[in-house]
Amino acid sequence: xxxxxxxxxxxxxxxxxxxxxxxxxxxxxxxxxxxxxxxxxxxxxxxxxxxxxxxxxxxxxxxxxxxxxxxxxxxxxxxxxxxxxxxxxxxxxxxxxxxxxxxxxxxxxxxxxxxxxxxxxxxxxxxxxxxxxxxxxxxxxxxxxxxxxxxxxxxxxxxxxxxxxxxxxxxxxxxxxxxx
Numbered sequence: 001x002x003x004x005x006x007x008x009x010x011x012x013x014x015x016x017x018x019x020x021x022x023x024x025x026x027x028x029x030x031x032x033x034x035x036x037x038x039x040x041x042x043x044x045x046x047x048x049x050x051x052x053x054x055x056x057x058x059x060x061x062x063x064x065x066x067x068x069x070x071x072x073x074x075x076x077x078x079x080x081x082x083x084x085x086x087x088x089x090x091x092x093x094x095x096x097x098x099x100x101x102x103x104x105x106x107x108x109x110x111x112x113x114x115x116x117x118x119x120x121x122x123x124x125x126x127x128x129x130x131x132x133x134x135x136x137x138x139x140x141x142x143x144x145x146x147x148x149x150x151x152x153x154x155x156x157x158x159x160x161x162x163x164x165x166x167x168x169x170x171x172x173x174x175x176x177x178x179x180x
Contacts, residue, residue: 032076040066040172046179047079061096061154062179066172068092068165075133081126089138089160092173095125097153108150112157114140116148120157135159149173 033044047060060079067084074084082094112120117140127134138160140146145166147158156176161169 036069037066039069041069041071043067043084044179045076045079045082049079063094063096063154064175064177064179065094066175068169068172073133075128077126077128083125083127083133083135085133088162089141090144090162090165090169091135091138091157091159092169093125093135093157093159094176095120095155095157097155106150107152108148110148112146112148114142117146117157117159120148120155124155125157149176151176151178154178 031044031046031048033042033046035042042064043066044064046062049060051058051060068086070086072085072087074082076082080096084092084094086092121135125135127136129136141160144160145158145163146160147166147170149156149158154176156173158166158169158173
């Protein structure tokens with residue numbers, strides 16, 4: 001119990017100090033809309049949040065996407081990382097480039113190497129680090145399908161997708177649409 005209170009206090013002290021310094025201002029409100037349809041799950045994320053650091057302003061991306069049914073659990077971290085976990089170690093991970101650092105201007109779909117997936121998982125993607133909800137804890141399975149879909153500053157990873165599910169997952173993921 002003491003650990004939780006300490007973590008709670010540290011979290012709020014950091015927010016208070018950031019607010020006092022004016023360097024990191026967080027105005028937080030976001031909407032996550034999920035609708036269970038006949039053939040898929042419609043997922044819509046609309047942030048009304050702005051992060052500022054010094055004089056730089058960062059706005060998370062709004063988007064909508066159709067996802068395969070039977071989601072085991074999902075998580076949203078920092079308005080820019082979304083992990084959708086399915087049975088049998090199958091994962092869809094969506095990363096939006098919050099800082100607009102990416103030079104990627106074109107759309108692409110390709111099969112990544114194991115090293116590229118490892119790099120994304122260990123350095124780019126953020127998770128809750130809760131063991132059962134952490135893509136870093138799910139081993140790469142060579143017998144499964146892996147795909148990266150890039151849409152300008154958005155990276156979507158299909159990870160460990162069973163062969164029989166792959167076509168449906170890919171078809172649904174291609175419905176991704178960034179909202180203005």
